[in-house]
Amino acid sequence: MKSATLLTLILIGCVAGDGAWKENTVYTYRLSAKTYKHLSQSNTDLIGVISRAYLSIRPQSADLLIGQITQAEYGKVTHKIAEETNWDNEKLENYRLEKPFAIHMDNGVIRSLSVDNSTSNYEINQLKVIVSQLQVDTNAQNHIGFSDNQLPRKDRDNAFYKTMEPLVTGNCETVYDISPIPDYVIQSHPELAPLPELKGADQFIQIAKSRTYDNCHETSGYLLDIAGRKDSSAVKMGQNRFHLNEKRRIVISGTLENYTIQSSVTTNEVRDDNSTILSDYVNVTLQSVEPSSNYSQFTLENMKNMKNIGNLVYNYDSYPTTPPTTVTPESKQFVTSNVSGPTEHSTSCWTAFPTASTLCKSEFGPEFADIKTHSCGFLELGKQALCRLSCE
């Protein structure tokens, strides 16, 4: 066991290299994401949110990348749809999220992010979802002891190892399975590596990462928020009722020590014993790699009022816990004779896609009906409602 650890350290020393990011370059990625709640066991009974944006990365040094999201758009899907519906031509709403942010690297792995101090917690979490796509620990920096580990080595492109990795969904045990992809596969699936010329004389390599939530040092509120706070007592990590399964496929070109991330696609599924409850999909695909000589806009000195927001694990933001005002029988009486009478505003941001009517009834009682709702929360996924006593 001891000699294996020693050997490991020496081998890690050998693979350290340029990593994924070259200075004086701007990498532009197309980003798309979908989150669906399944209303029944069928694959067409879904509601959810889709979003699209561009992500640019400007490496400043081996330890610092400057990122920016542009042209962010989102749309809510409130009617029943099929999972494989193509949304490419769908008109979406704009979402402002354009302030540059800094990604602090340590030997190829992402240690923390810094953002403008006006960035809301929801926006921070959105950035964490996106930046998590770019975490590729090809040096096995974060690896944990595991007898089957086959750590990366300079003379081969296959590897298999476990890491403990902080990503938006928590700091959890993550299995890496690395293998080369034959060129003909890329020819028939160009979406895996849209800029094949960057491979040069080297290879395409697939990095499959998978994790469940059975072994985490730090769990995250990500799924609590996505699955809906009102269900949150049931979505406790590690309990048996919900099974979480996260899979990423990252395709790089080059070598494990000097490469370009061509695409990174994540699917995350939340199941209970009987069926899929939520699916979450994030796709970050390379669009261009261009030389960039003008950094004046994108230096840390020019990014004022930055705050470090720590690692990539989702920040769970507690909502105000003021209980809804209790409704006295008198006011109920009053309302039955005056429909525009007392109203209650829901204090929670409901993210489990409830109907407005369910929301009012669950929050204030069965005699309440909805007047109107507005969006809130992560990706504008949530719903808050203005409710009133109904006159039945």
Ligand SMILES: *[C@@H]1O[C@H](CO)[C@@H](O)[C@H](O)[C@H]1NC(C)=O
């Ligand atoms: C990811 O997005 C790109 C477009 O940006 C698309 O060509 C590709 O098919 C998507 N990949 C998957 C697996 O959906």
Ligand SMILES: *[C@@H]1O[C@H](CO)[C@@H](O)[C@H](O)[C@H]1NC(C)=O
């Ligand atoms: C990394 O790869 C790029 C392009 O393939 C090449 O220009 C560069 O010299 C390589 N860097 C190292 C340190 O090998």
Ligand SMILES: *[C@@H]1O[C@H](CO)[C@@H](O)[C@H](O)[C@H]1NC(C)=O
């Ligand atoms: C699974 O389905 C059974 C039968 O319909 C039901 O009794 C049980 O509560 C369901 N389990 C969950 C976790 O929803």
Ligand SMILES: *[C@@H]1O[C@H](CO)[C@@H](O)[C@H](O)[C@H]1NC(C)=O
């Ligand atoms: C760099 O960009 C800034 C802002 O966009 C501009 O004012 C400046 O003239 C540019 N410098 C060069 C050398 O192109």
Ligand SMILES: *[C@@H]1O[C@H](CO)[C@@H](O)[C@H](O)[C@H]1NC(C)=O
């Ligand atoms: C951001 O930081 C600046 C300077 O430190 C401070 O004046 C400002 O109040 C901060 N804004 C917020 C929203 O915290």
Ligand SMILES: *[C@@H]1O[C@H](CO)[C@@H](O)[C@H](O)[C@H]1NC(C)=O
């Ligand atoms: C209904 O109640 C509101 C205030 O609660 C009051 O301003 C309004 O005049 C009432 N309308 C009627 C028709 O009684």
